Amino acid sequence: MELADEILEDEDGALELPADPMRLNMGPSHPAMHGTIRMVLDLDGETIMNVDVQPGYLHRGFEKSCERGTWAQVFPYADRLNYVSPMLNNVGFALAVEKLLDVTVPERGQYYRVILGELARICDHFTCNGASAMELGAFTPFLWLLKVRDWIWDILERETGARMTHSFGRIGGMAAPPSDSFKEDCLGILPEVHKVVGEAETMLLKNRIFLDRMQGVGGLKKERAIELGVTGPVLRSAGVPYDVRKDNPYLVYDRFDFEVPVGEDGDNWDRFMVRMEEVRQSIRIIEQALEQMPAQGPVSVQDPRIMLPEKDEVYSTIEGTIGHFKLIMEGLKPPAGEVYGFTEAGNGELGFFIVSDGSGTPYRVRVRPPCWYNLQACREMLCGDMIADIIPTFGSINMIGGECDR
Numbered sequence: 001m002e003l004a005d006e007i008l009e010d011e012d013g014a015l016e017l018p019a020d021p022m023r024l025n026m027g028p029s030h031p032a033m034h035g036t037i038r039m040v041l042d043l044d045g046e047t048i049m050n051v052d053v054q055p056g057y058l059h060r061g062f063e064k065s066c067e068r069g070t071w072a073q074v075f076p077y078a079d080r081l082n083y084v085s086p087m088l089n090n091v092g093f094a095l096a097v098e099k100l101l102d103v104t105v106p107e108r109g110q111y112y113r114v115i116l117g118e119l120a121r122i123c124d125h126f127t128c129n130g131a132s133a134m135e136l137g138a139f140t141p142f143l144w145l146l147k148v149r150d151w152i153w154d155i156l157e158r159e160t161g162a163r164m165t166h167s168f169g170r171i172g173g174m175a176a177p178p179s180d181s182f183k184e185d186c187l188g189i190l191p192e193v194h195k196v197v198g199e200a201e202t203m204l205l206k207n208r209i210f211l212d213r214m215q216g217v218g219g220l221k222k223e224r225a226i227e228l229g230v231t232g233p234v235l236r237s238a239g240v241p242y243d244v245r246k247d248n249p250y251l252v253y254d255r256f257d258f259e260v261p262v263g264e265d266g267d268n269w270d271r272f273m274v275r276m277e278e279v280r281q282s283i284r285i286i287e288q289a290l291e292q293m294p295a296q297g298p299v300s301v302q303d304p305r306i307m308l309p310e311k312d313e314v315y316s317t318i319e320g321t322i323g324h325f326k327l328i329m330e331g332l333k334p335p336a337g338e339v340y341g342f343t344e345a346g347n348g349e350l351g352f353f354i355v356s357d358g359s360g361t362p363y364r365v366r367v368r369p370p371c372w373y374n375l376q377a378c379r380e381m382l383c384g385d386m387i388a389d390i391i392p393t394f395g396s397i398n399m400i401g402g403e404c405d406r
Contacts, residue, residue, distance in 0.1 A: 032391045035401030058405040066365035070331030079165040085124035085346040090169030096341025096352035109299035110251040118282040124346030125275040128398040141200040173300020218381040218393030220266035229373040232348025238266030244344035271396040331360025369403030
């Protein structure tokens with residue numbers, strides 16, 4: 001066939017030369033890929049015809065690492081699943097093992113977990129939305145949001161001793177009770193969180209560039225989101241009001257008055273706005289929890305078979321020394337069986353399926369990380385959009401590499 005036979009005319013009579021799709025590799029070294037992600041793009045000009053999303057590997061082996069230590073030694077690994085809101089991972093794993101043990105943490109400990117977890121959720125959403133704005137050229141809101149995140153980290157550091165990977169959760173409770181200034185610290189920071197949310201929205205929500213890059217871009221239909229197992233803000237932005245805290249309440253979430261924000265189109269704009277509104281709802285939850293939390297009382301179960309003894313007992317009594325030695329060297333020994341525990345983490349439903357053979361080491365730990373399922377929807381969001389749309393769309397998923405470690 002002659003080349004002249006392949007030349008076509010568009011509606012305006014302009015000539016169009018035929019072109020085969022171009023294949024382009026994007027990532028994993030591209031700064032917008034946020035980690036180990038590689039995308040193999042098939043392009044028609046700058047329009048994405050198809051995309052193969054390849055998560056890559058972190059080579060840490062989270063699940064097998066958990067199966068090589070004692071039950072308590074899982075917490076540092078859980079921290080590193082979603083390292084932007086590790087406290088939520090701590091609580092999720094602890095609740096799964098407590099379900100296996102059939103124990104309930106004292107009321108004060110449950111409130112403490114809720115408050116620390118919601119502070120972590122605010123940090124998670126601020127990191128996502130701040131980075132999304134920065135990647136579209138809005139650097140100032142990124143600095144504002146991360147400034148407040150750092151102030152929240154100050155509180156978490158005072159409570160846990162670490163700013164980021166806390167390892168503060170314990171099976172049966174928490175490592176320590178709230179500090180004397182905990183309530184005042186939280187109440188002091190919440191107005192600032194409100195203020196900065198408003199400032200960031202003032203900067204962005206009427207900005208024509210931001211609107212054009214977010215509205216109608218990266219859309220995901222409600223039905224496909226459900227079919228793909230998507231949860232969290234990505235699912236709620238598509239119009240599905242599923243939130244584990246509401247639909248399957250755990251800890252004391254059934255005692256709080258809060259709303260579940262939902263979007264309509266499942267696009268980048270809806271995902272951004274859902275996270276912003278969820279920050280406001282987290283503030284409501286924290287305020288109610290601080291008001292309701294008992295001022296005195298234990299935060300952990302008083303069972304020496306589960307919780308480590310106090311340090312002064314370890315150093316001064318033979319019973320404390322033996323109890324400490326057995327829990328550290330042999331590990332907690334839950335009854336044989338299997339359970340699935342799930343909570344609402346920063347990016348959706350975080351589930352732990354654990355199997356015990358009655359020993360001090362987990363027989364099987366299987367994690368259901370929300371990012372892994374949300375990432376499945378990435379292809380649906382990108383096909384038909386432009387190359388430049390990959391950056392805001394992929395950022396709005398808030399993919400955390402640690403959760404995609406298989």
